[in-house]
Amino acid sequence: MAEGEGCYQFLCILGGVTALFYLLKWSWNCWRGLKVYILSQIWHTDVRKFGQWAVVTGATSGIGRAYALELAKRGLDIVLISRSEKKLSNVANEIESQYGRKTRIIQVDFTEGPSIYPAIAQQLADLEVGILVNNVGMNYASMFMHFLDIPDPEQKITEVINCNILSVTQMSRLILPQMIKRGKGLIINMSSEAASQPQPMLAVYSATKIFVTYFSRCLHAEYSSHGIIVQCVAPFVVSTNMTHNIEVNPLVKSADSFAREALNTVEYSTHTSGCLSHALQHIALSIFFPSWLRLSSFCIHHMKNYAQGMSHIKERMSHAHSKEE
Numbered sequence: 642m643a644e645g646e647g648c649y650q651f652l653c654i655l656g657g658v659t660a661l662f663y664l665l666k667w668s669w670n671c672w673r674g675l676k677v678y679i680l681s682q683i684w685h686t687d688v689r690k691f692g693q694w695a696v697v698t699g700a701t702s703g704i705g706r707a708y709a710l711e712l713a714k715r716g717l718d719i720v721l722i723s724r725s726e727k728k729l730s731n732v733a734n735e736i737e738s739q740y741g742r743k744t745r746i747i748q749v750d751f752t753e754g755p756s757i758y759p760a761i762a763q764q765l766a767d768l769e770v771g772i773l774v775n776n777v778g779m780n781y782a783s784m785f786m787h788f789l790d791i792p793d794p795e796q797k798i799t800e801v802i803n804c805n806i807l808s809v810t811q812m813s814r815l816i817l818p819q820m821i822k823r824g825k826g827l828i829i830n831m832s833s834e835a836a837s838q839p840q841p842m843l844a845v846y847s848a849t850k851i852f853v854t855y856f857s858r859c860l861h862a863e864y865s866s867h868g869i870i871v872q873c874v875a876p877f878v879v880s881t882n883m884t885h886n887i888e889v890n891p892l893v894k895s896a897d898s899f900a901r902e903a904l905n906t907v908e909y910s911t912h913t914s915g916c917l918s919h920a921l922q923h924i925a926l927s928i929f930f931p932s933w934l935r936l937s938s939f940c941i942h943h944m945k946n947y948a949q950g951m952s953h954i955k956e957r958m959s960h961a962h963s964k965e966e
C-alpha cells in the first residue's frame with residue numbers, strides 16, 4: 642500500500658470516529674434535555690415522600706413564594722422565612738385557605754449574619770423537615786456596575802455575602818442532620834445563570850452564585866449515599882421584584898410557572914436551569930456569548946455605556962414623574 646493511501650485511510654477513520662463521538666454526545670444531550678425538561682412535566686416525583694414540612698427562605702415574593710405555594714399545593718406544610726412579618730402572614734393565610742396546609746412563619750433578616758441562626762434552629766426543632774428551599778438572595782444594584790461603584794460598599798458587600806452564601810450554608814447545616822437521620826431529604830439551592838460563566842459588572846453577585854452551585858454539587862456528592870438530594874437551580878430571567886416585574890414572554894418566565902416546572906425536575910437532574918426556555922437560552926448564550934467575550938474590555942466598555950444610558954433614562958423618568966406630582 643502506498644504511504645499516501647495509508648495516511649488517507651487513517652484520516653478517514655479519525656474523521657469517522659470524531660463524527661461518531663459528536664453524534665453520540667449530541668444524542669445523549671438531547672435525550673437528557675428531553676427527560677429533564679419535557680418528560681419530567683408528565684411524570685414527576687411525589688415530593689411528600691421527603692417529609693411533612695418544607696422550609697422556604699425568601700418566601701414572601703417572587704420565586705420563593707411560588708415554590709412555597711407549589712409545595713403546599715403538592716401536600717406539604719410550609720415554614721416561610723423572610724423579613725416582613727406582614728407579608729409572611731399574608732402568604733401563610735393564602736396557603737392555609739387555598740390548600741388547607743399548616744404553616745409557620747419565621748421573621749429574620751439574612752443580611753444580619755451568623756447571629757440569626759440559633760433562633761431559626763429553635764423554631765424548627767420540633768418539625769420533620771423533608772425539603773429545604775434555599776431561595777433567598779439579593780443583588781446590590783439593579784444595574785451593571787464596577788465593583789468599587791457599589792453604593793455603600795463596606796456594608797453592602799457583607800450583606801450580599803450573608804444573604805446569598807451564609808444563608809445557604811447555615812440553613813443546610815441546621816436541617817441536614819435530621820434528614821440524614823431519616824435517610825431522606827431534598828435541598829433545593831437557588832443559583833443563577835449569572836453563575837454559569839463569570840459575569841463582570843455583577844462581580845459579587847455572580848461570585849456568590851457560583852459558590853451556591855459548587856456547594857450544591859459537593860453536598861450532593863457527600864450525602865447522596867445517605868438518601869439526600871441536593872439540587873441546584875440556575876434560572877435565567879424570572880419576572881419578580883428583583884427583575885422589576887419585567888413582562889412575561891417566551892424568554893422570561895412567571896415565578897409561578899418557573900417554580901412548577903423547576904420542581905418537576907427533582908430527581909431528573911441535580912443541576913438545572915429549571916425550565917426548557919431557560920435551558921435553551923443557557924446553551925445559546927454559552928455558544929454566542931462565551932466567557933472570553935464577556936470578560937473582554939470591549940464588552941465591559943459597552944456594558945458600562947449601557948448602564949449609564951439606562952440610569953440617565955431612569956433619572957429623566959423620575960424627574961418627569963416628580964414634576965407631574
Ligand SMILES: NC(=O)c1ccc[n+]([C@@H]2O[C@H](COP(=O)([O-])OP(=O)(O)OC[C@H]3O[C@@H](n4cnc5c(N)ncnc54)[C@H](OP(=O)(O)O)[C@@H]3O)[C@@H](O)[C@H]2O)c1
Nearest residue numbers: 699701702703704724725750751778833878879881882883
Ligand atoms: N428573578 C430572577 O430573574 C432570578 C434569576 C436568577 C436567580 N434568581 C435568584 O432567585 C432567588 C429569588 O429571587 P427573586 O427574583 O424571587 O427575588 P425577590 O422577588 O426580590 O424576592 C426575594 C424574597 O426574599 C426575601 N428577602 C430579601 N432579602 C431578605 C433578607 N435580607 N432576609 C430575609 N428575606 C429576604 C423577600 O421578602 P421580604 O422583603 O419580605 O424580606 C422576598 O420574599 C434569589 O436567590 C435570586 O438570586 C432570580
